[in-house]
Structure formats: structure tokens, C-alpha cells
Amino acid sequence: MAAPFFSTQFQPYVYQSQQAAMIPFQILGGEAQVVQIMLKPQEFVIIRPGAMCFMSGSVEMVNIFMPENEVGMWHWLFGKTITSVVIRNTGSSDGFVGIAAPSLARILPIDLAMFGGEILCQPDAFLCSINDVNVNVAVDPRARNVMGSAEGFLRQKLTGQGLAFIIAGGSVVQKKLDVGEVLTVDVSCIAAVNSTGDNMVTATLTGPGIVFIQSLPFQRFSQRIARAVTSPNMRENPKFFVQIAIFFILAYVVIVSSLILTDV
Template sequence: DIEMSTSTRGGLLKGLGRKLAGESLFMTTYVCKSATGMITFTPEAPGRILAFDLEAGQSLICQKDAFMAAQEGVSLEMHFRKRLGAGLFGGEGFILQKITGPGLVFMEIAGDVREYDLAEGEVMRVDPGHIALYEPTVDYDIAAVKGLKNVLFAGEGLFLATLKGPGKVWLQSMPLNNLAAAIRRYIPSKG
């Protein structure tokens, strides 16, 4: 027997903060009222579900809509990108999600996922849409793609994200906007 209740969890301001970060104003809580019970969740798009057992104070920064579910002790709040370029050209805007433990949290990632552990000062450049989540120790910035031919013919856009370690980064293989663009080609147009 599973009981379900919905509230703004933390009040209206916390709920509005979650809404700005891409989640619902409301949070749903499920409580098992018997000795055994099961609840299941599925991702909104083809992809993977990742589980993280966060310690008290441990955080992850993630794209909007990555949060799926968590234990009671986990907090979900807005995370602002501090750099103008990263906010304007970083694919997700200025507002991301910050998830902080303690507790188990489940994240949904579009497509497959690849984890990288960047060493101190190690730099990775990647299309901003492929960044699913990263640890707060990772420095995130945006840099313009160099070279006219690269801009015109590479198909990667005008900007690349620069991730500088130390810290872990999780990349997704199929950002939702790429999936939507791929599907759109097969939808018949009116005519």
C-alpha cells in the first residue's frame, strides 16, 4: 500500500525556485504503508537512469529536467551560472539544478551516458547540450568555436563548453533537442 501526497515542499518560494530550474512547483511524496512495496519510475525520453547516493552536503549540478526522484533528505534548488557567456550560450540558460544530499537521488539522462573524472587543471571541450551533470568543483565556461570553416561546416554550433577539473562530468549522447530535430525530419508536413 503506497500513499501519495503532493505539496510545495519547503514553501512557495522553494517551489517557485524549482519551477525556474525546470521542475514542477509541487513535489510528490510516496510513502510505503506496509512491510513491502514497490514504486517504479520511467524516463520521459529514451535514455538512462543514474542513481547517486549523496553524502550530507555533497552536490551535483545538472541540466534542467534531469531530476527524477530522491529520498526525503535530498534538496533540489536553482543553480545560477555566474559567467555571462555560459548563461547566454551554454544551451540550458543561466539556471540549472543543484541537487544536495544526504540521500539517494535518481537522474534521467537522454541517450547513453559517459562519465569522466577530470584531473586538476584538465580541460574538456564539448557541445554544451551534451553536458548532463557535473560536480561543483568543475569550472564551466563557454568559448567561441575558432575558424570560419569550423563554424560553417562542422555542424557543432558557434560555441563549445569548456569544463576544467578537478571533478566528475557526465555527458549524454542524445540531448533532447537533438532527438526532437532527428524525429522532426520524419513528421509529414501539411501541404
């Protein structure tokens, strides 16, 4: 039996770029990947704080504020850093830097020029960038699009004509939607989407456009680890729930007693 035909097939993500003069890079590893970027003298990359893994001796790292990146109230409210790290080769020979994903994630190089100079990503997707890339915060006010976290309505909007590296969990596939084509995706599985049309980062996407889908969002991964850590402890300690019940009973008795004594 022949395989079913799809008008626009799901495909593994393949990096494409129309820019001839691009800084060379190499992505290493399988699940928790590292991108190694080669830097000629005075060339630099911008990375998220805490992402640097290794670098050559001629490369220096400086933590600076990027005024072109709109951070504002939302970054401050959720405890996000409002600075960026600039890694520059200050030597006279070629250098390199290794930038690691902060979790079990794959690194996707995105040439923004191939996507109309703008792409919308999941929160904290940005890893590093080369040349003209601005990182801004977008707020999705629609409740149906909020993911299960305190910052679930925040998105990262990458703009410019440079090369950005973003992270995604599990396996990553991309799908190009034709005009009028509809695709329903779990919101947390949308790693990135080019922001054309009205349905940006919604559970129902309508073409035209390209969407990058991740099979294992970090929220699911962290929740599974949390359940695996806490559940065995509760099974091994059946008195846990009894102790909790006794605690609340004693607290209730203390509160009621204090109220009675106050009235007297």
C-alpha cells in the same frame, strides 16, 4: 597497434555508494528506463510530478509543497511545478513503486555523499530521490553556456547526502578530470557535473572533478523528430510556400488599403 592511452579514461557510468543502509532499487529496461524502489513500512521517496508508473497496494501518493526546495520566480516564470510528490508505504509489509523516465532516457543513481554533497545537472534532470536530497534552481548568467531553449540558462542543483536519480539521453559516460586537465564538451551533452571550481556547466571544463556526458540530449532528439515530421509534409505539398506568399501579399494589400482609406 595498441590502443591509445588516456590519463583518465572515459568509462560507462557505474553506480557507487558508501552508504550501507540504503533502500534497495532496480533499474529496468534499456532506453526508456524504469527504476523500481522497494519500500519498507513508513519509508518514502520523493519524485517529480507525473513520473509514477506503478506501485503496490500499500503505497500511497501525496502531492505536497517542499519548503526546503528553493523554487521561486524561475519555476513560476517557465511554468514549472513548485510541488513534489511523496510516495510512502503506509502498510505493514514491504511495498514497491516504479518510477519512469519521462522520455527515451537512462536513469542514473547518484549518491550525493560521493560528490561532496552537491551536483549540478541539466534542466529537468531530477527524477526522484531517497533520504536527504534537496532540489534547487541555479541560474547560469553566462550567455555562452545557454542551451537552445527558453529555459537554457537554468540548471538543477542537487544537494544533501542522500541518493538522487537523474535522467540522461542516449549513452552515458563519465570522466574524472585531474587537476588542471581541460575537456571541451557541448553544453547540451553535459548531463551532470560536480560543482567544484569556477567552470560549472561550461563548454570548457577544468579539473579536478567528474563530468557525466550524454550522447543524445533531449533537445537534439526533439529537434530531429520535429524536422522529420514537418519536412515530408512540405515536400509532398509544393504549394505550401506559394500559399504562404499569397497570404502575406493579401495581408499587405489589406493593411495598405486600410491606411489609404483612413487618410481619405
